Amino acid sequence: MATTTGHTVKAFDDDLDELRALISQMGGLAEAAIADAVQALARKDTDLALRVIEGDKKIDQIEVDVERLAVRLIALRAPMADDLREVVAALKTAGVIERIGDYAKNIAKRVAIFAESNPIAPMTIVPEMARVVAQMVKSALDAFVARDAELAARVRERDKTVDDFYNSLFRTLLTYMMENPNNITASAHLLFIAKNLERIGDHATNVAEMVYYSATGVYLDEREKGGDSITPVKAG
Amino acid sequence: MATTTGHTVKAFDDDLDELRALISQMGGLAEAAIADAVQALARKDTDLALRVIEGDKKIDQIEVDVERLAVRLIALRAPMADDLREVVAALKTAGVIERIGDYAKNIAKRVAIFAESNPIAPMTIVPEMARVVAQMVKSALDAFVARDAELAARVRERDKTVDDFYNSLFRTLLTYMMENPNNITASAHLLFIAKNLERIGDHATNVAEMVYYSATGVYLDEREKGGDSITPVKAG
Numbered sequence: 001m002a003t004t005t006g007h008t009v010k011a012f013d014d015d016l017d018e019l020r021a022l023i024s025q026m027g028g029l030a031e032a033a034i035a036d037a038v039q040a041l042a043r044k045d046t047d048l049a050l051r052v053i054e055g056d057k058k059i060d061q062i063e064v065d066v067e068r069l070a071v072r073l074i075a076l077r078a079p080m081a082d083d084l085r086e087v088v089a090a091l092k093t094a095g096v097i098e099r100i101g102d103y104a105k106n107i108a109k110r111v112a113i114f115a116e117s118n119p120i121a122p123m124t125i126v127p128e129m130a131r132v133v134a135q136m137v138k139s140a141l142d143a144f145v146a147r148d149a150e151l152a153a154r155v156r157e158r159d160k161t162v163d164d165f166y167n168s169l170f171r172t173l174l175t176y177m178m179e180n181p182n183n184i185t186a187s188a189h190l191l192f193i194a195k196n197l198e199r200i201g202d203h204a205t206n207v208a209e210m211v212y213y214s215a216t217g218v219y220l221d222e223r224e225k226g227g228d229s230i231t232p233v234k235a236g
Numbered sequence: 237m238a239t240t241t242g243h244t245v246k247a248f249d250d251d252l253d254e255l256r257a258l259i260s261q262m263g264g265l266a267e268a269a270i271a272d273a274v275q276a277l278a279r280k281d282t283d284l285a286l287r288v289i290e291g292d293k294k295i296d297q298i299e300v301d302v303e304r305l306a307v308r309l310i311a312l313r314a315p316m317a318d319d320l321r322e323v324v325a326a327l328k329t330a331g332v333i334e335r336i337g338d339y340a341k342n343i344a345k346r347v348a349i350f351a352e353s354n355p356i357a358p359m360t361i362v363p364e365m366a367r368v369v370a371q372m373v374k375s376a377l378d379a380f381v382a383r384d385a386e387l388a389a390r391v392r393e394r395d396k397t398v399d400d401f402y403n404s405l406f407r408t409l410l411t412y413m414m415e416n417p418n419n420i421t422a423s424a425h426l427l428f429i430a431k432n433l434e435r436i437g438d439h440a441t442n443v444a445e446m447v448y449y450s451a452t453g454v455y456l457d458e459r460e461k462g463g464d465s466i467t468p469v470k471a472g
Contacts, residue, residue: 074310074320088306088327095331177417177420178420181413181414184414185410188409188410195431
């Protein structure tokens with residue numbers, strides 16, 4: 001990659017490792033935020049939800065750190081084009097994790113609504129969906145750090161499962177709303193939660209696609225992103 | 237800013253202008269996509285919706301061009317820290333516009349659902365909300381290109397209006413669902429459309445905040461982002 005001296009290459013690699021370590025740390029926090037937000041939801045635990053909301057600031061702070069380090073790294077090391085692309089990929093990945101953290105926070109913000117409402121049956125699918133999604137985030141970031149194209153490809157496979165979860169939940173919630181107007185408020189909030197999880201899956205997939213391309217030079221096939229079931233559900 | 241020779245500074249500024257011109261072009265396409273998606277929705281025009289969906293590829297392509305140009309610019313010009321930050325800001329802004337384009341595409345994807353359903357009363361608020369949001373995107377990008385802190389601050393002011401639109405629409409749609417189960421499917425899709433518009437407003441605000449900070453060195457006060465009305469709506 002870099003055509004400079006061994007010493008400079010070493011220094012650059014060390015900086016890049018530091019960048020990747022920050023991204024791993026961010027990723028770990030984001031995974032935990034997803035798991036905690038969904039657990040708070042399942043247990044109506046508003047204290048845990050508040051901790052997720054507060055904890056998002058730490059994720060945002062690390063993104064700022066990543067950006068500063070990336071700028072310093074480029075300014076000091078003047079990396080060649082391939083290495084620069086690595087740094088840009090790191091910046092983009094940090095941006096994606098920041099968004100994942102936001103989605104987890106959005107889920108946590110809705111916990112208070114469910115704390116006051118009756119149990120809502122379709123809710124039981126959410127922790128399952130969240131587990132798949134959090135695992136995708138973990139694998140995508142492991143693939144990023146290890147530049148593991150195979151692992152990246154497997155992440156994308158899982159996105160279909162998440163879309164199936166989402167479409168199923170979407171239809172179930174609409175039916176649930178139709179059966180009883182008292183379910184409507186909680187179901188509407190749960191729709192958004194399901195959508196947030198589906199979007200997290202999309203973002204993990206975006207990271208995986210970037211890793212795959214970066215490791216192999218080949219794009220994974222174009223895929224259809226994040227559709228709700230477009231077929232209307234009939235009221236009845 | 238740059239401490240290199242006048243010639244190099246000039247070349248860098250030209251490259252930066254090219255980068256900003258690409259971002260303006262992207263922004264223009266994204267604004268048009270918002271307006272077209274909402275017009276397609278209001279007129280049940282599935283052809284226009286398809287053109288928005290197809291047109292998003294062009295926005296994605298320009299983001300790739302921005303990234304390539306940014307990498308080339310850094311590699312060739314080796315800009316100093318302040319100029320580097322400008323380039324990073326341009327990269328981030330391009331990323332935000334790409335997301336705005338995705339939201340417009342998501343709105344367009346739902347047009348087909350409404351083409352088959354009965355008119356839904358709260359829909360009339362959506363074009364108003366979209367107009368405010370598209371204007372915010374335009375102003376945020378004008379502020380970015382002109383580094384206009386005052387304009388950036390005004391963009392953020394408007395985000396409150398968008399949040400008010402969203403909260404009003406959220407409550408109206410829930411009530412509408414409760415009144416008649418036949419409204420539920422269309423209302424659920426409209427909820428997501430309202431949320432997409434609200435998110436576009438948030439993203440325009442993020443760009444405005446970045447511009448403000450970049451121009452003044454001071455952060456606009458922390459603001460609360462994108463809450464749905466957290467107070468539950470009672471079924472009645």
